[in-house]
Amino acid sequence: MHQIENRMNNSVTLKDIAKALNLSISTISKSLNDSYEISIDTKQKVLEYAQKHHYSPNRLAKGLKEGKSRSIGVVVCSLDNNVLAQMLDGIDTVSADNSYQIIIMQSKESQKQEAACIELLYSGGVDGILISPACETVDFSYLISLQKAGLPVVLFDRLSDQIVTHKVGADNFQGAYDATMHLIKKGYKNIAHLNTNTTLSIATERLNGYKQALADSKITYRPELLRSCDYSDTQKLNADLEAAIQYYMGLSDKPDAIFTATDQISTRCLTLLNKLGYHIPNDIALIGFTNTDLAEALNPALSTVHQPAFEIGQLAAKKLISLIERKNEDIEYETVMLETHIKARASTLGKE
Amino acid sequence: MHQIENRMNNSVTLKDIAKALNLSISTISKSLNDSYEISIDTKQKVLEYAQKHHYSPNRLAKGLKEGKSRSIGVVVCSLDNNVLAQMLDGIDTVSADNSYQIIIMQSKESQKQEAACIELLYSGGVDGILISPACETVDFSYLISLQKAGLPVVLFDRLSDQIVTHKVGADNFQGAYDATMHLIKKGYKNIAHLNTNTTLSIATERLNGYKQALADSKITYRPELLRSCDYSDTQKLNADLEAAIQYYMGLSDKPDAIFTATDQISTRCLTLLNKLGYHIPNDIALIGFTNTDLAEALNPALSTVHQPAFEIGQLAAKKLISLIERKNEDIEYETVMLETHIKARASTLGKE
DNA sequence: AAAAATCACGAAATCGTTTGCGTTTTTAAA
C-alpha cells in the first residue's frame, strides 16, 4: 500500500529496472551513468529497457544525494514587467542550455516578501540565486549570510554595493548621460528629470548621468526640475506623476524637455502629457528609459534609452552558472554594465 | 570530508539539531511538526534552537519522502509576452499564497521543446503542470499519458479538445464577436480579419466570433478579407503582415476596418499602417486583441479586446491546486471562459 | 501495592539516487 501511495508518480525507478532485469540497483545506476565498472552488454540491456519505459531520474533524489538540484532561483519585483520579462527570457535561455531549471519568485517590491522568497529558494536547494532586489531592500545581510554559507548569488538589473559578487546591469549612468546630451543637442535647455523616490542603483546612476551631462554642457543643475515619484504602487505613481507635470508646467521658468528614468515613468508620463493636453514635443519634449516595442507606435513616437535586457539576463545567468560550477576556485568578482542605446524619435524632434 | 562536501548548503538539518540538543532525529522532526508525542518542554527547546539557527526543512528531502514537491510546472511559449506575463503573475500569486513554487519553462512555440519541458518538469517531481500549448503542438498524447499516470494538468490561455481536464481561458468567441459588432455599429461594413496561420483554439474561436457577428448582421463573409500570418517568428510575421496590408489596400473593394486576432498582430499592424502612411481610422479602422497598457497612448489610441489575463492565471492555478490536493476524489472537469472587454478608442472612431 | 494506561522518546525503514568497497568470476601473467 504505502510504498505505492507515496510514489512521486508512476515513473519507473532504478529499483523497477533492477527487478525487471534481475540486476542490482547499483548496476542499473552505473550503467545509466556509463560507468567503466559495467560491461557493454549489460549497459546495452539497461539502456534499452530504460528508454523503452521512459525512465528519467528523479531530480529530488538526485539533488538530495548530490547536494545540488540543477535549479536556479530568480527573484524579481514583478513578472508583469516589460524589461524584466526580457531579462527573464535571457536567463531562461542560458539556463535551459545548461540544463538548469529556473524558479521565479516575485518580491512585489517588498523587502519582507523578498526575504521569504530567498528563504524558500534556499531551503528548496537551488544551486544559486539571481536577484534584482526590491526597491525597499536596504539590508543585504540575509543574502550575504547565505552567500557566506556557500550559496552563489548574482545581482542583475538593480545593483548594490552592499554585497560583493558578480553584478550585471545596464550602463545607466552613460544611458542617462546620452539621453540628456541628446536633448541638449536638440536644443533643449531646461531639462527636467523624473525619477523614482528610491535609492536603487538604477535611480541614482541615472540621476548622476543626467547631472553630469548638464555639467559637461555648462548648464546649471536646477534642483527644482528634479521630481521623485512614489514607486510603491501604480496608483501613487500616477498621482505623483500628474502632480509633477502640473508642477513643471506651473513653473515660471518651465522646462522644455523631460528625461524620465524608468519604463513605468516614461510611458505613463507620455500618456499623462497627452491626457493633460500638452503637445509633445512642441510644448515639452520627452525621452526616457523603456524597452517597449511600441515606442515607435506611440503618440508621438517616443525617444528612448534602450537597454539590452535579454543580454543582461543571459550574462547574469552565465556568471551564476560559472560560479556554481567552480565553487572551489577563488574568483574575482566583476561588475558588468552593458551599453544602452539611444533611439531618437519624434518626441525629441528638436526646437523650432 | 564527504559528508561535509555533499551538504546542500550549510543550513542546519534535523541531525544537527538532534546532536546539539542531545535528542534523536525523530524527536526533532516531531517537535517541529508539533506532534502530540512530544512534551511541551522539549518542543520549546527544539523550536527555539531551530529558529535561532534558521532551520528550514530541505524541500528535496521532504519532497522525496512525501512523493510531492510543492511545486508547479508552467509551460508557456515565451516569457517575453505581455499577456502571458500577466497570466504568470496571476499564477504566481495564487501559487505563492498556497506555498507552491512555480517552475516556468519556455516552449518557444516548438512542440519538441515543449515535450522536453514537460519531461523535465515531470522528472523534477512537480505536483502538477499548467500549460499554454505551443502553436506547433497538435499531438497531446504525451501529456495525456502523464495525466493518466496521475499527473494533474490544467490548460490555460490556449485550450484544446484533445485532452480532458480543467481548462481556463478567455471567451475568445465572444470577444471577437463583440469586437466585430463594435466595428459594425460604428458603421464599418467591409471588415477584414487578420489572424494567425495556426490551429490554436484562440485563433479559430476568434475567427468564428468574427464570422458569427457578420452573419448576425447580415453581412456576407468575404473569404478574401481573411488573411493568416506566419506565427513562427517575428520576421515572418512582420513580412506577412505588411503583405496582407498591401493586399487589402490593393483590393478593388477595400476593407474599411481590420479586426486583428492577437496581441502581436494588433500592435504590429498599427505600427505598419502608420509606417505605410495610412491614416487610422480615416483610411482604415483597427481593433484588436491586446492587453498592453499603452493602448491609450498609441497613435491613434487603439481600440482593443482586453482579456482578464491575471484572473485567468489565478483561476488556472486554483484549479490545478485543487486537482493536486484532492487527487483521489473523482472530479468533473470544466472549461471556464472568462469575459473579455471591449475598450473603444480612437482607432475605431466611426464613419464620418 | 500491583496492574494498566499514558507519556515521552528512540530505532529503523523509507523515498530514489550515487558511490566506495567487497566479492566473485574471468583473464592474463608467472
Added chain:
DNA sequence: TTTAAAAACGCAAACGATTTCGTGATTTTT
C-alpha cells in the same frame, strides 16, 4: 598450474526528512 590482476557486479551507506512501532518511565486506576 599457480598466482596476480582485471573485469563485472552486488552490498550498504549516505543525502534529509517523515512515520510506524517499540520501549522505558511516569502516572493513573483498581
